[in-house]
Amino acid sequence: MIHVPDKRLRSYDKVAPGEPTTTLQQTGPGTNGEPLAYVHVSQDAPKGGRQTRPAFTLTGPDGQPLTSVRSLGHGVYEVYGGDGTPLGRITRRSGRTLPWPRRVRWSVQPAHGGAPLTGEVGTRTAWTVFVLISPLYFLCWAVMAAQGSLWLLLGEKGEAKKEAAWEMEPPTWTRWRAADEPEPAIEYRTGRKYRLAANRLDHRLACAQAVLHVWDRA
DSSP: OEEOOOHHHHTGGGSOTTSOSEEEEEOSTTOOSOEEEEEEEOTTOOOOOTTSOOOEEEEOTTSOEEEEEEEEETTEEEEEETTSOEEEEEEEEOOBOSSSOBOOEEEEEESSSOOOEEEESSOHHHHHHHHHHHHHHHHHHHHHHHHHHHHHHTTOHHHHHHHHTOOOOOOOOEEEBOTTOSSOSEEEOSTTEEEEOTTSSOHHHHHHHHHHHHHHHO
């Protein structure tokens, strides 16, 4: 299992020169958050949005190049090994509400054989519940925002931040699996942690997908 912190991905242009943008960490029994790989995004890379993330590279704890990812536009990314060998392609299909609802879908196509993996963000049931309770959430949010404004007027910035921090996240559960496989090769539930099935997918390609997926939620 790996953990991908997303905070510095949101502000990669503010990361100090020479420092990694974020660190992929090992989690689970027998681990102590050891670094698995470092993500590097150029400070001057343009902010392309969810369908065109800037190019990034992954290096190992010893500095060895592992992976490079380059956007082709329209949600398509080419992934290469540290030696430039193609590893595969990752595609993000945007979600929408009209003319009919459609969830965000990620696809991973290995370059050297193997069935493509697809994963849709959130289950149908979770999205249905989310839509049904959204009106109640926005009502509560309006009340909390009003309370936060009142705290600001009273000079209580700490209390105002507490009120503003309350939010409801959309469904996030994503399972990448082949069409003929019941078990996922990659699974994301929450907490920016990804469970990877052994020997189902090149770990470099899986890590690239994890970075793009968590960046989508940053």
